[in-house]
Amino acid sequence: MTIAEGWVELVQDAIHVPKTARLRLTRNGLTLVPVTQAHVTTARRIANQIEAGLPGWMATGEFSVVPPREGYKPEPDASALPLEQIRPGKSEIDESLLPFVVEVVSPESKHRDYSTKPDHYALRGIPAYLIVDVLAATWTLLTQPENGAYQCTQSGPFGKEIEIPVADRTLTLDSSQFMRI
Template identity: 65%
Template sequence: MTIAEDGAVDLEERIRLPRSMRLRLTRNGLTLVPVTQAHLTTQRRIANQIEERLPGWTPVGEFGVLPSREGYSPEPDVSAVPSDTLKPGASTFPEDLLRFVVEVVSPESAERDYSTQPDHYALRGIEAYLVVNVLTARWTLLTRPENGSYQHSVSGTFGEKIEIPVEDQTLVLNSSQFMRV
């Protein structure tokens, strides 16, 4: 952790935040992030589908990706790691364990989820990045990272299936289960 990250953790422990809010350290500083029911429900439903439909993998959420790069460690909303590598006490995972990450858009994160985050994940070689926008009921799947950016993109609306390649399997998400604000 960087000094700034340590400071954010210390500050978060001292401030009593409502459960509906999170404190995030971004390149722009500390941000208070509201968490909507649509965000939480969609995040949970994605994790449930991963557990049901991706044998050998365990869903994980709200964790730091290691190593930190340029003083920043992204915190995806949902992903999965091979079940045999899961450490129950872990709050961070090395980037090489992650084949895909999912970010659920909130009003505060919309710009970052579409502009900054793809670069962070592509630079790390994460093979697929799914953006689920509960504000517009749309999703975007970015794949084929190369030279710090994703080379392929497919988008759709809630109700369509999403196919995410995960090693020798394909995770098929039912986006009709996602919730819109």
């Protein structure tokens, strides 16, 4: 960890941020990001569907993916782990444990969710990356990471089912349950 990376973590820990916002490290520095009701509701509905669709697994959110790469630890909105891998006292999850990650698009995060994060998640070898765009009422599923890029892309409007490969199963999400801005 460089001095700058350590400093950013200290600042993030020291700043009080209201629950209606998130503090994010972007290429432009630290950014205070408002959290919309559509974002919160959609992330919650995804978590509920994960737990209903993957018995023996738990939905996770509000965590950092480690190890840091290029000083960056992404914080996806949702994922899932088998119950035996859940560490209640931890707020970080090793990238090798994640079968998929979900990002719910906010006005501020749109560019990163579509342009920067796919590269970060593919380089980490995370098998699937789902982008849920509450602004456009669409979803995009990226799978098969290879050489730092996802090789397969599927997309559709809210209302269509999304099938995400998870270990030896398929998680089916009902995107008609997602909320649009």
